[in-house]
Amino acid sequence: MATPEVYIDSEGLAEDQRSLLGKLAGLCRRQPLGAAGALVVIAMIVMAVFANLISPYDPELAAFENMLQAPNADYWFGTDQFGRDILTRLIYGARTALFVGFTCAFIGATGGLVLGVASAYFGGRFDLILQRIMDVFMAFPLIILALAVVATLGTGIQNVIIAITIPFIPQCARVVRSSALSIREIPYVDAARACGFSDLRIILRHMAPNVMAPYLIMLTTFVGQAILLEASLSYLGLGVQEPTPAWGLMLQGGAEEYAESAPWVPIFPGIAISLAVFGFNLFGDALRDLLDPKLRNR
Amino acid sequence: MYKYVVKRLLMMIPTLIGAAVLVFLLLRAIPGDVCEVRLAGTGLYADPAEIELCQKSLGLDKPLILGLDTQFTDFVGGYFTFDLGESMWTGKPITYEIGLRFKLSLQMAIMATVVAVAIAIPLGIISAVKQDTWIDYAVRAFSIAGIAIPSFWLGIMIILGLLIFTQAWLGEPWMPPIDYVSPLEDPWRNLSQLIWPAVATGYRYSAVATRMTRSAMLEVLREDYVRTARAKGLMEKVIINHHALKNALLPVVTIIAIEFAFLIGGLVVTEQVFNLNGLGKLFVESVGNQDFALTQQLVMLVVLVFVFTNLVVDVFYAWLDPRIRYS
Numbered sequence: 001m002a003t004p005e006v007y008i009d010s011e012g013l014a015e016d017q018r019s020l021l022g023k024l025a026g027l028c029r030r031q032p033l034g035a036a037g038a039l040v041v042i043a044m045i046v047m048a049v050f051a052n053l054i055s056p057y058d059p060e061l062a063a064f065e066n067m068l069q070a071p072n073a074d075y076w077f078g079t080d081q082f083g084r085d086i087l088t089r090l091i092y093g094a095r096t097a098l099f100v101g102f103t104c105a106f107i108g109a110t111g112g113l114v115l116g117v118a119s120a121y122f123g124g125r126f127d128l129i130l131q132r133i134m135d136v137f138m139a140f141p142l143i144i145l146a147l148a149v150v151a152t153l154g155t156g157i158q159n160v161i162i163a164i165t166i167p168f169i170p171q172c173a174r175v176v177r178s179s180a181l182s183i184r185e186i187p188y189v190d191a192a193r194a195c196g197f198s199d200l201r202i203i204l205r206h207m208a209p210n211v212m213a214p215y216l217i218m219l220t221t222f223v224g225q226a227i228l229l230e231a232s233l234s235y236l237g238l239g240v241q242e243p244t245p246a247w248g249l250m251l252q253g254g255a256e257e258y259a260e261s262a263p264w265v266p267i268f269p270g271i272a273i274s275l276a277v278f279g280f281n282l283f284g285d286a287l288r289d290l291l292d293p294k295l296r297n298r
Numbered sequence: 299m300y301k302y303v304v305k306r307l308l309m310m311i312p313t314l315i316g317a318a319v320l321v322f323l324l325l326r327a328i329p330g331d332v333c334e335v336r337l338a339g340t341g342l343y344a345d346p347a348e349i350e351l352c353q354k355s356l357g358l359d360k361p362l363i364l365g366l367d368t369q370f371t372d373f374v375g376g377y378f379t380f381d382l383g384e385s386m387w388t389g390k391p392i393t394y395e396i397g398l399r400f401k402l403s404l405q406m407a408i409m410a411t412v413v414a415v416a417i418a419i420p421l422g423i424i425s426a427v428k429q430d431t432w433i434d435y436a437v438r439a440f441s442i443a444g445i446a447i448p449s450f451w452l453g454i455m456i457i458l459g460l461l462i463f464t465q466a467w468l469g470e471p472w473m474p475p476i477d478y479v480s481p482l483e484d485p486w487r488n489l490s491q492l493i494w495p496a497v498a499t500g501y502r503y504s505a506v507a508t509r510m511t512r513s514a515m516l517e518v519l520r521e522d523y524v525r526t527a528r529a530k531g532l533m534e535k536v537i538i539n540h541h542a543l544k545n546a547l548l549p550v551v552t553i554i555a556i557e558f559a560f561l562i563g564g565l566v567v568t569e570q571v572f573n574l575n576g577l578g579k580l581f582v583e584s585v586g587n588q589d590f591a592l593t594q595q596l597v598m599l600v601v602l603v604f605v606f607t608n609l610v611v612d613v614f615y616a617w618l619d620p621r622i623r624y625s
Contacts, residue, residue, distance in 0.1 A: 025392045033435060136316035139601045151585045152327045205473055232567050260461055270451035277446035
């Protein structure tokens with residue numbers, strides 16, 4: 001096989017870049033909400049990655065002489081009841097939120113992908129039993145299942161991740177299964193089987209790539225949901241524990257107590273949670289429109 | 299049709315059994331039990347013999363599942379004798395504990411649903427009719443924000459807003475009353491307590507319904523019969539309200555029904571913020587006290603309501619669309 005010649009043509013490159021920018025601009029015009037979402041997501045990632053460079057103070061160090069200061073030039077978003085800078089804790093909180101969000105979404109969606117495709121591929125009794133098990137998990141409200149798991153395992157960030165991931169798996173499995181069912185009927189799966197490929201190889205190499213659209217859509221929705229669930233659990237005192245900076249935790253305890261005299265304590269973390277989930281949801285919606293033409297306009 | 303209903307009813311059984319086993323095992327995996335929480339929870343020394351006695355009186359010394367007289371048979375057996383047992387924490391019957399809070403949770407669920415429908419249907423229609431205009435984008439952003447804003451934070455903000463505005467206008471801060479009064483007794487007081495949490499949850503819950511209304515309307519508006527109605531020269535208002543909306547409402551009603559089922563038990567966090575003594579709060583408390591008996595019955599109640607609502611929705615669909623029955 002001859003390797004194709006590679007030209008390095010500066011003009012062509014410039015044209016390529018322009019068309020890329022043009023494409024991006026076109027995308028922003030067609031999906032203004034999605035572009036806004038992507039912007040929030042990128043801003044959040046930058047904030048989380050460079051938290052130690054951006055933030056002016058230590059997120060965990062209490063300084064009681066600065067207790068409950070109103071927003072001012074030194075502390076832009078004010079300080080909490082331990083004298084910690086709220087802005088710093090918000091920036092570091094983005095780390096916690098994204099870590100929990102991405103971990104739960106990735107494990108949940110991938111677990112669902114494998115189970116969903118396997119369920120569709122094997123069919124029969126395996127499918128039936130697996131679906132009944134999924135039914136059981138789907139019958140619980142998300143927060144109640146997560147609460148029960150946290151109660152069992154105890155609080156802390158790893159257990160919160162487990163508690164949030166478990167309800168995600170059946171949700172994704174159900175969606176993936178329904179798309180995988182139609183793929184199974186396409187002759188190339190039979191062809192792969194005729195070639196003597198193992199079931200595992202057919203599931204992972206041949207079927208899974210074809211259900212990427214629902215997988216990616218579920219993945220982005222899960223990130224937002226996980227951030228919200230983590231915040232709810234931390235708010236109830238069952239999630240991330242002090243002194244780790246987490247948005248839900250910042251709303252717990254003192255935030256309500258001091259709400260009247262120090263409204264900046266509850267206001268900013270809530271805005272951070274809302275904005276983050278908002279960004280991921282908008283982004284996920286735009287992705288759905290782009291990847292899945294059947295669902296367009298839904 | 300009859301066959302389909304029976305089939306669906308039978309399919310409920312494995313789900314419910316699975317849920318019972320799952321809840322049972324999850325709770326038993328928690329280290330410690332209600333006796334330790336009660337006797338040693340205060341940090342004082344607790345006599346091990348006393349703990350053992352307490353465990354014995356609550357049946358916590360029995361084997362878990364294997365055998366004829368186990369903790370699991372105590373739990374499931376209750377369903378056949380219509381006796382849900384007593385709370386391990388208060389010692390009162392569970393039906394009493396639930397009954398005490400059920401009214402409040404049910405009223406909240408109904409009010410939140412009303413708020414959600416009042417937001418979702420008009421906005422969904424406008425969004426669909428004005429597709430891809432700034433109105434559409436604004437509505438979509440508003441509804442996505444509904445999913446994004448944590449309802450407990452919205453609750454805190456509502457309380458804060460009330461405090462600040464009443465301070466500014468009336469001269470003294472006003473807070474919604476904390477104790478529940480039946481709406482029949484004092485409707486005004488009742489409403490002034492529950493309207494705020496209802497708005498906070500209703501907004502969140504309207505988000506999904508708004509999106510559903512929008513997509514269903516968009517689909518219906520492209521149908522031939524809508525074009526025919528337009529060609530006939532009917533007024534746009536009549537077409538939308540009478541011809542399109544009626545056909546678009548079915549999936550919306552489904553979503554609302556399913557979310558309603560979740561609302562009854564799923565108000566966990568909102569009840570915490572507004573300090574309402576409902577089922578959600580009872581659930582959090584019973585988990586904290588390791589009151590296995592009460593926790594598992596509460597979870598089963600939520601699961602049962604949810605599974606049953608799903609069944610009713612499916613049967614309703616099958617009744618409307620015979621193709622579903624035979625597939």
